[in-house]
Amino acid sequence: MRGADLINPALPDELLDDVIRRVGAGPGGGKRDLDACALVCRRWRRLERASRRSARLAASGERADEVLRLVAERFPALADVSVDERLTAAGVVGAVPRSRRPRQARPVHRTSPFRRRRRLPVASSAVHIAPFPLDQPAIDDGSERSCLTDVGLAHLARGCRGLEKLSLIWCSAISSTGLVRIAENCKNLTSLELQACYIGDPGLIAIGEGCKLLKNLNMRFVEGTTDEGLIGLVKSCGQSLVSLSVATCVWLTDASLSAVGSHCPNLEILSVESDRIRDDGVISIAKGCRQLKKLKLQCIGAGDEALDAIGLFCSLLESLSLNNFERFTDRSLSSIAKGCKNLTDLVLNDCQLLTDSSLEFVARNCKKLAQLKINGCQNMETAALEHIGRWCPGLLELSLIFCPRIQDSAFLEIGRGCSLLRTLYLVDCSRISDGALCHIAQGCKNLTELSIRRGYEIGDKALISVAENCKSLRELTLQFCERVSDAGLFAIAENCSLHKLNLCGCTLITDSGLTAIARGCPDLVFLDISVLRVVGDIALAEIGEGCPKLKEIALSHCPEVTDVGLGHLARGCLQVESCQMVYCRQITSAGVATIISGCSRLKKLLVEEWKVSERTRRRAGPVLSFLCTGL
Amino acid sequence: MASAGSGDEKAATVTLISSDNEHFEVPEAVATLSQTIRHMIEDGCTDGGVPLPNVTGRILAKVLEYCNKHAAASDKDELEKFDKAFVDIDDQATLFDLVMAANYLDIRGMLDLTCQTIADMIKGKSVEEIRETFNIKNDFTPEEEAEIRRENQWAFDD
Numbered sequence: 001m002r003g004a005d006l007i008n009p010a011l012p013d014e015l016l017d018d019v020i021r022r023v024g025a026g027p028g029g030g031k032r033d034l035d036a037c038a039l040v041c042r043r044w045r046r047l048e049r050a051s052r053r054s055a056r057l058a059a060s061g062e063r064a065d066e067v068l069r070l071v072a073e074r075f076p077a078l079a080d081v082s083v084d085e086r087l088t089a090a091g092v093v094g095a096v097p098r099s100r101r102p103r104q105a106r107p108v109h110r111t112s113p114f115r116r117r118r119r120l121p122v123a124s125s126a127v128h129i130a131p132f133p134l135d136q137p138a139i140d141d142g143s144e145r146s147c148l149t150d151v152g153l154a155h156l157a158r159g160c161r162g163l164e165k166l167s168l169i170w171c172s173a174i175s176s177t178g179l180v181r182i183a184e185n186c187k188n189l190t191s192l193e194l195q196a197c198y199i200g201d202p203g204l205i206a207i208g209e210g211c212k213l214l215k216n217l218n219m220r221f222v223e224g225t226t227d228e229g230l231i232g233l234v235k236s237c238g239q240s241l242v243s244l245s246v247a248t249c250v251w252l253t254d255a256s257l258s259a260v261g262s263h264c265p266n267l268e269i270l271s272v273e274s275d276r277i278r279d280d281g282v283i284s285i286a287k288g289c290r291q292l293k294k295l296k297l298q299c300i301g302a303g304d305e306a307l308d309a310i311g312l313f314c315s316l317l318e319s320l321s322l323n324n325f326e327r328f329t330d331r332s333l334s335s336i337a338k339g340c341k342n343l344t345d346l347v348l349n350d351c352q353l354l355t356d357s358s359l360e361f362v363a364r365n366c367k368k369l370a371q372l373k374i375n376g377c378q379n380m381e382t383a384a385l386e387h388i389g390r391w392c393p394g395l396l397e398l399s400l401i402f403c404p405r406i407q408d409s410a411f412l413e414i415g416r417g418c419s420l421l422r423t424l425y426l427v428d429c430s431r432i433s434d435g436a437l438c439h440i441a442q443g444c445k446n447l448t449e450l451s452i453r454r455g456y457e458i459g460d461k462a463l464i465s466v467a468e469n470c471k472s473l474r475e476l477t478l479q480f481c482e483r484v485s486d487a488g489l490f491a492i493a494e495n496c497s498l499h500k501l502n503l504c505g506c507t508l509i510t511d512s513g514l515t516a517i518a519r520g521c522p523d524l525v526f527l528d529i530s531v532l533r534v535v536g537d538i539a540l541a542e543i544g545e546g547c548p549k550l551k552e553i554a555l556s557h558c559p560e561v562t563d564v565g566l567g568h569l570a571r572g573c574l575q576v577e578s579c580q581m582v583y584c585r586q587i588t589s590a591g592v593a594t595i596i597s598g599c600s601r602l603k604k605l606l607v608e609e610w611k612v613s614e615r616t617r618r619r620a621g622p623v624l625s626f627l628c629t630g631l
Numbered sequence: 632m633a634s635a636g637s638g639d640e641k642a643a644t645v646t647l648i649s650s651d652n653e654h655f656e657v658p659e660a661v662a663t664l665s666q667t668i669r670h671m672i673e674d675g676c677t678d679g680g681v682p683l684p685n686v687t688g689r690i691l692a693k694v695l696e697y698c699n700k701h702a703a704a705s706d707k708d709e710l711e712k713f714d715k716a717f718v719d720i721d722d723q724a725t726l727f728d729l730v731m732a733a734n735y736l737d738i739r740g741m742l743d744l745t746c747q748t749i750a751d752m753i754k755g756k757s758v759e760e761i762r763e764t765f766n767i768k769n770d771f772t773p774e775e776e777a778e779i780r781r782e783n784q785w786a787f788d789d
Contacts, residue, residue, distance in 0.1 A: 015734060019753070020750075031787075031788050040769075041767050042770050045771075055786040
């Protein structure tokens with residue numbers, strides 16, 4: 001490959017541009033690769049800068065406004081931008097003169113009487129995501145650090161008129177003014193996300209008037225607005241809206257939902273988390289949004305009448321998630337079952353009043369059911385699952401969380417009827433034992449993902465049956481399944497080529513079991529061996545040798561692991577990106593240094609702060625995150 | 632539709648002429664994977680053959696290998712295997728010639744495949760490694776390079 005540069009003469013700009021765009025897209029590609037392309041030569045820089053599509057930018061730091069101006073200037077083709085105050089802006093070219101230092105802009109249209117939300121301090125155990133902060137200004141005592149204001153957002157709006165997706169996260173100084181600028185300039189906006197922001201009604205109304213292509217609106221913990229803002233927005237651009245999500249916005253009432261029902265006939269996805277919504281709001285939605293495909297409700301104020309309406313009007317519904325529904329009964333699910341024949345996904349969280357009858361209605365009527373998740377519905381018993389087993393042959397995914405009444409026999413029917421089952425999650429289902437899993441294993445041979453947490457009655461017999469029957473198994477989680485021992489792992493290692501294995505808390509496991517896994521699962525990408533008291537360096541050596549594709553490893557609370565084991569691991573597992581090793585009393589700063597220097601792709605390392613030498617800290621910087629001991 | 636082939640039962644063919652005067656007689660169903668050639672056939676200007684001054688015989692032969700396989704519309708897995716082998720080329724010059732040919736002849740699938748191959752050769756590499764792979768000269772001054780690195784820090788990883 002020695003010789004002349006062939007690529008630059010051969011490919012004209014349009015083709016090289018195509019190639020560079022592909023470098024930034026898809027799996028394995030991304031910002032780092034595009035950054036590298038920009039450094040290759042002048043031509044590549046020109047093309048890369050002109051085609052960069054997405055960016056995640058900081059909203060904290062004194063220079064945030066200036067950085068946004070420069071970003072918009074250098075990357076004019078940005079279409080997908082996320083602005084996040086949890087990130088801090090790095091230095092810019094030259095010092096910012098004092099006279100141009102951004103003040104906290106007092107917006108013109110602010111109507112809200114609420115006090116400005118104080119920015120919460122970043123917890124010391126949070127991952128440091130700023131780059132090497134060489135140019136960080138010193139923080140004055142007592143004063144809040146500056147952050148992005150409407151000025152910066154206006155720069156972005158004017159510079160990147162092709163903006164399609166915008167996310168504003170924890171932007172405490174952005175107000176309606178900023179959104180008005182976006183609305184004026186970015187006519188192609190299709191998606192807007194506001195999280196923990198402080199925006200007024202005029203901002204939302206302006207977006208509605210200016211961005212007629214808006215498809216997706218997502219608001220979580222937005223303050224400073226009222227129903228009027230959202231109503232104004234949907235009146236203007238409701239026709240184009242396909243997806244709406246509103247959570248933890250205390251101002252939201254049925255008035256907003258009524259407007260959505262009236263003005264958003266094309267809405268397909270709706271998610272509402274609110275304590276003030278009542279039946280009327282949901283009924284308005286049902287009557288107006290007949291195209292609804294996906295609905296998520298967390299509204300303690302709504303009940304059976306609301307869901308009767310959904311069942312009556314929303315026949316295209318495919319996915320339904322009901323959370324904290326204290327007021328609704330089996331009658332609701334009967335209505336849904338009768339009306340929503342296309343239902344494929346059902347999630348029931350903390351629905352205390354539901355009994356087995358609910359699932360009987362659904363099972364008998366919704367033949368396309370593929371995903372079912374039941375969490376904390378304590379009145380559901382064995383019969384519920386038997387109905388599913390009998391009537392839902394298309395079931396692909398089943399999750400049961402905190403269902404202490406369900407017994408092994410329920411799984412006999414699941415095993416018989418649901419041969420296509422791919423994914424099974426069982427958390428805190430204390431009565432389930434080996435028998436249940438044997439029924440599943442024998443009937444559901446296509447199982448690829450099995451996850452059991454706190455299955456105190458589950459043991460090796462279950463694992464052996466799964467290993468013998470489910471050859472497609474790729475992901476196995478057995479957290480705190482204290483009866484599982486090496487024997488189970490031997491069987492799994494022999495039969496299933498796992499990609500992901502989590503054995504956290506299965507204290508009977510020893511180096512032998514892990515050796516078998518290391519030798520039998522060369523494709524392993526994720527491994528969690530935390531809280532395994534007797535596992536030590538031998539296991540790590542085997543893993544280092546047998547699992548070269550490993551990307552994530554957790555070995556916290558493993559008192560027998562030493563620096564030697566880490567050395568073996570670092571030598572063999574060169575792809576490791578994430579590692580957790582707190583509470584490993586024999587690991588020292590030498591071991592930490594070994595991991596840092598050996599694993600060049602490391603993005604995150606969780607370890608005790610005092611185990612990191614000064615040299616390692618300098619070398620590793622942003623990769624380190626420290627255990628917060630809460631002293 | 633103009634037909635350059637002879638005989639009632641033989642499928643219509645078209646003759647493609649490379650830059651070095653090699654002639655390839657190709658069924659229309661295969662040749663029309665190229666939108667460029669398809670338009671020419673539809674416009675009726677393929678009598679006497681279609682000259683392709685931008686494509687050598689060697690490259691055209693490879694292009695036709697691709698078109699033959701994809702026109703037969705086989706099994707998806709089989710096509711994937713074929714594509715993977717097709718771009719497994721040691722010689723960069725050939726790869727770039729194929730990109731250029733795919734672009735000139737407007738063969739969407741082949742253009743996607745070859746551009747993606749080049750992109751995959753770039754992903755995961757450091758700047759030095761990219762330059763080395765393609766023998767590209769670094770024409771930045773140290774100040775320019777420092778400026779680009781600063782710019783790169785303005786945005787964060789996902």
